[in-house]
Amino acid sequence: MTGPPVVSIVGPSGVGKTAFLQALTRELxxxxxxxxYVKHSHHTGLLPDQPGSDTHRLALAGAEATALVGPGLLALRDxxxxxxxxxxxxxxxxxxxDLVLTEGYRSLPTPKLLLHRAGLAPLPEEPAGETLAVVxxxxxxWSGPVFAPxxxxxxxxxxEGRLLAGRGRRRGR
Known part of the structure; x- marks a missing residue:
């Protein structure tokens, strides 16, 4: 994969993945x-072309893909x-x-952090790729590292030790 390293945060719904990602992002x-941050979703139509917009009109005209780009925005529809x-x-x-944190992508072979709460939800099948730790x-x-949320x-x-060695750390802060 070209670009920065990726680690996927996986676990059942309601286990606190988004809150953990917020805290981890602040710390990094x-x-x-x-x-x-990249959120993987199976839901369709999260960013639909608004009726009457230029991208909607071009989509209706048959464009294979439309993209809306502006300050701080990139939305792509296929x-x-x-x-x-x-x-x-x-x-x-x-x-x-320097690092891409994803929420989801359980089936891709990216390194994973598995969020798990005993009794909250059944543990899904083993994710693809290396599980770096359980949170x-x-x-x-499980015999690997375990961290409190x-x-x-x-x-x-x-x-930092596994994925970020020599990447992006600004000195003096």
Whole structure:
């Protein structure tokens, strides 16, 4: 994959992935790293072309894809309904981020942080790719690192050691 390293935060719905990602992003930013975030969703139509807009009119005219670009915005719609592959999204982020944190992408072979709370939701099948650590409760048989959800400093240490060595840290901050 071209671009910055990627780590995917995975776990059942309601386990606190987004809140954990917010805290981890703040900690990595405090340390001087540029962080990008990509949310994977199976929902369609999250950013539909607004009726009457130029992109909507061109989509109706048969454009295979439409993109809306402006200050701080990039929205891409693919008429085929195909999902833009994560490597293409990460390539767009090259130069803008030292690390890409994703929420989801369980089936891709990216390094993972597994959020797990015993008794809250059943543990989904084993994610693809290397699981770097568990955040929360260690599932049965897990022998790797386990961090408390509020110990984002330790998780940031792990990510710096494994994925961010020599990347983007601004000195003197």
């Amino acid at each position: 930013r405090r340390r001087g790293h540029r962080v990008a 008429a085929t309904g195909a999902e833009v592959p994560l490597p293409q999204v990460v390539a767009l982020l090259a130069g803008r981020a 929360g409760d260690a599932p049965p048989g 509020n110990d984002v400093a330790a998780v940031a240490d792990l990510l």
